[in-house]
Amino acid sequence: MPKDYIRFFDHLYSHSGSLRKLVGADADEFVKLLREQPNVTGHKLGVDFEKYLIKLIRFGLKVTPIRPYFSDFLKRQKLVSTISKGTRIVLTRQPSKIKLSKTHVKEIHRALKVARNVAAQIQPPKSRSLRPSIKMHPLRPSIKIHEESRVFGAREIGGSFIDVDELLSRRDGIAAADAIFKWPKSREILVTGHTLQGESAQVFNWGREYKLRFGIGTPLVVNLARGNIAIKDVPSGGLKTLWVITSADVEFISTPTTLEPRKICNTWTTEFELLIPEEGNTETKEVAFRAGVTPGKVHLTIYAVAVNGAREIYREVSVGLRNGPKVTADEIAKTILHTHLRTTHEWTTPPEHIQVTISNGTAYITTKGFLVEKYEFQESFKGFDTMVAGTIQNVRNALEQFREAHGDYLNDLDHFDILGRLSKRGKWEPHYARGNGWQPLPEEADAAHKKSFDEVLKSKEWQALASAGYRLFESCFDKQSKLRILLAKLKPGSRIDFHWTSQGGAGWVAHVPWALMYTEPVDVMRKTFANPENFLGLRFRIGTHSWPVNNGSVILGGMDSVHSVNLLYWGDKADDEVAVESGWQAGEYKKLKRSQLFPDRTQPDFKRQIMGALDSPGPSPVGVLYFYCHCSVGNGAQPVLRFGNTSKVEDTLGIADLSQAEITDAPLVFANACTTVQADPHMASELEDSFFQRGIRAFIGTETKVPIKLASKFAWLYFRFLYRIVDEKPMAAGEALTQARMFLWTQYKNIGGLFYSMTNQYELYLASEEEVTALRN
Numbered sequence: 001m002p003k004d005y006i007r008f009f010d011h012l013y014s015h016s017g018s019l020r021k022l023v024g025a026d027a028d029e030f031v032k033l034l035r036e037q038p039n040v041t042g043h044k045l046g047v048d049f050e051k052y053l054i055k056l057i058r059f060g061l062k063v064t065p066i067r068p069y070f071s072d073f074l075k076r077q078k079l080v081s082t083i084s085k086g087t088r089i090v091l092t093r094q095p096s097k098i099k100l101s102k103t104h105v106k107e108i109h110r111a112l113k114v115a116r117n118v119a120a121q122i123q124p125p126k127s128r129s130l131r132p133s134i135k136m137h138p139l140r141p142s143i144k145i146h147e148e149s150r151v152f153g154a155r156e157i158g159g160s161f162i163d164v165d166e167l168l169s170r171r172d173g174i175a176a177a178d179a180i181f182k183w184p185k186s187r188e189i190l191v192t193g194h195t196l197q198g199e200s201a202q203v204f205n206w207g208r209e210y211k212l213r214f215g216i217g218t219p220l221v222v223n224l225a226r227g228n229i230a231i232k233d234v235p236s237g238g239l240k241t242l243w244v245i246t247s248a249d250v251e252f253i254s255t256p257t258t259l260e261p262r263k264i265c266n267t268w269t270t271e272f273e274l275l276i277p278e279e280g281n282t283e284t285k286e287v288a289f290r291a292g293v294t295p296g297k298v299h300l301t302i303y304a305v306a307v308n309g310a311r312e313i314y315r316e317v318s319v320g321l322r323n324g325p326k327v328t329a330d331e332i333a334k335t336i337l338h339t340h341l342r343t344t345h346e347w348t349t350p351p352e353h354i355q356v357t358i359s360n361g362t363a364y365i366t367t368k369g370f371l372v373e374k375y376e377f378q379e380s381f382k383g384f385d386t387m388v389a390g391t392i393q394n395v396r397n398a399l400e401q402f403r404e405a406h407g408d409y410l411n412d413l414d415h416f417d418i419l420g421r422l423s424k425r426g427k428w429e430p431h432y433a434r435g436n437g438w439q440p441l442p443e444e445a446d447a448a449h450k451k452s453f454d455e456v457l458k459s460k461e462w463q464a465l466a467s468a469g470y471r472l473f474e475s476c477f478d479k480q481s482k483l484r485i486l487l488a489k490l491k492p493g494s495r496i497d498f499h500w501t502s503q504g505g506a507g508w509v510a511h512v513p514w515a516l517m518y519t520e521p522v523d524v525m526r527k528t529f530a531n532p533e534n535f536l537g538l539r540f541r542i543g544t545h546s547w548p549v550n551n552g553s554v555i556l557g558g559m560d561s562v563h564s565v566n567l568l569y570w571g572d573k574a575d576d577e578v579a580v581e582s583g584w585q586a587g588e589y590k591k592l593k594r595s596q597l598f599p600d601r602t603q604p605d606f607k608r609q610i611m612g613a614l615d616s617p618g619p620s621p622v623g624v625l626y627f628y629c630h631c632s633v634g635n636g637a638q639p640v641l642r643f644g645n646t647s648k649v650e651d652t653l654g655i656a657d658l659s660q661a662e663i664t665d666a667p668l669v670f671a672n673a674c675t676t677v678q679a680d681p682h683m684a685s686e687l688e689d690s691f692f693q694r695g696i697r698a699f700i701g702t703e704t705k706v707p708i709k710l711a712s713k714f715a716w717l718y719f720r721f722l723y724r725i726v727d728e729k730p731m732a733a734g735e736a737l738t739q740a741r742m743f744l745w746t747q748y749k750n751i752g753g754l755f756y757s758m759t760n761q762y763e764l765y766l767a768s769e770e771e772v773t774a775l776r777n
Helices: 002-014 024-041 049-058 071-076 105-120 147-152 164-168 173-180 385-405 407-411 415-423 447-457 460-476 482-489 577-589 606-615 686-693 708-722 733-748 769-773
Strands: 154-157 160-163 187-195 209-217 239-247 251-253 262-264 267-276 285-290 297-305 311-320 326-332 353-359 362-369 377-380 495-499 541-545 563-568 595-598 622-628 630-632 640-642 668-672 698-702 756-759
Touching (some): 187 311, 187 326, 209 267, 239 251, 239 285, 297 353, 311 353, 311 362, 377 482, 385 460, 407 447, 415 733, 541 733, 563 577, 563 606, 577 595, 577 708, 606 622, 622 708, 668 686, 698 733, 708 733, 733 756
Parallel strands (some): 495 541, 563 595, 563 622
Antiparallel strands (some): 154 160, 187 209, 209 285, 239 267, 311 326, 630 640
């Protein structure tokens, strides 16, 4: 049943022309049904799928186009034998009683997005008639095939059928199919299974050898890929790509006609380049494998390759081989037209930029931007959950102990002084801006702040934090590994993107505090003190990608239209420092255009107001969702947000109070409360995960508890950069975090920015399409 849902909505997306006869009230009702269905059911669709399909057919959907997808259903409803080809079906009006189910949530939620898109864009289709020039192809048009193959693996040509499976048994099968059929202009990622002799294969028997074919082409009924697999917006001249295929449980083998594999530790890997033309199909590439006792999974990472050879992840695909191959996950990390963007200033441009993609026990290092040289290599990676669980916990404990001992140092921030430093040059530009890296960093702190940090530098808590950070660094990177040698070599100010998602196989850690890693052994005798600029977060720009990207666009919205929603602590006790800072933030955020503040203290039921704003932030479009309050998460699975004076129900929001509805604008979420990204390394943060499941694009959170005043001032400083207040040009959301972190360090000797981390999309802009397009190299 879930496959039927997905196939049906995919069908609506690519065959919306079958709705062209809908007019008047029928069209309005059909569109309303598609648009409202997600709102009526939330993330959950009912098991009563047949009633839903009947309703759609009654509103004018033709039977013929959906016959290959729902043959059994149509037979049960007696809609095949009694209805002539192309006839519009009119059924008796059915009562709208759709039962709800909690199963298949993620798959159906994505399918509904497709349905809503169809509802918004119903238009007359281009002809889908098949080319009459069948005689040009050596296959005979009169091939006889049985009914099941006719439904799922064939195309009709003038009353006869061509077996698509037979086409795909040929090496040029994709191109051959394109030559026979007049396909739509849309193209997809194509994955097909075969024997070594080229025959189509769906089930892989233990010990036998097979191959998978990869390519991009026009849609095929037998395409094994399912999901968001469309290829769109290929630039003029085509797109050069690199495909890296890895597996920890599928053994790749070498044959004369397939790609040559390598084995790194226990992981098999291979790669190939593929040019995606503006139109038409690509060539196909083949990977041979030996089937194991149990089905495995193949992970595919596709990089967009720039003219200068720089590579950036475009998308990821995981293909499971259980009960025949199928795409189990497909994620567009970035839309094609938003890859390889340059920055807006020299001082926001890293001297070097590498990407570390972790998959199935290997780290694949590629270069995204460089001044010195390109780095392209692959090696084993040891930082699995079991290896880093203890060291992650230790570094968080050390950071918490540091906070307890040095809270006054961390809180010593004055917003008037910050404003003066931001504006003293007229337009902010840091002194450390230079093309060959940002060291030596300037020491622009006043004498009082320097003295305060000198005391911190000699403390046992500081040494303990650096020591814990070094142990975490060691647990991920062997001393003789190429990556560790490269990290020591990269110029300060370079950018490192760590790309590690759940698609990368067993051992995934949802959140690694990369910024708190320390790169040098610590002198326990304290003859020398730990250098703050050896923390990765103060040495490099750090980008991370850990969760599914729900929207590959980097545009949050233009400054003239996008809104921010700010949910602030409502406690009102005079001696409550959080209340004081919350009131100050409210006054500051009121000054911003299109800034929405919650709760409205003139209205009742503050908790319900916050719940409503979290459920459906608005007005749309919302680019940023920010909240400032107390938080506790336990081991990561029991988040509780406290906005009021007490821990009573009326002042707190538990997991049951947090909405599960999609946030359609896909904003950036800044969770400015204690421990908002903290979780046991063997599991994911429920708070962070819940927001990504709802469709957000990036999440800023805290590694542990944060001093109250530091938290308030850091967020305000961050928004000065993100909202283009200190500089009128667009700045990426991740770069704004880097600039805020470095500002505190260079201006106040304050390392408070290390408490914060951002995951998923470093490059998110409050900018228009035109402004972002201008950044394309």
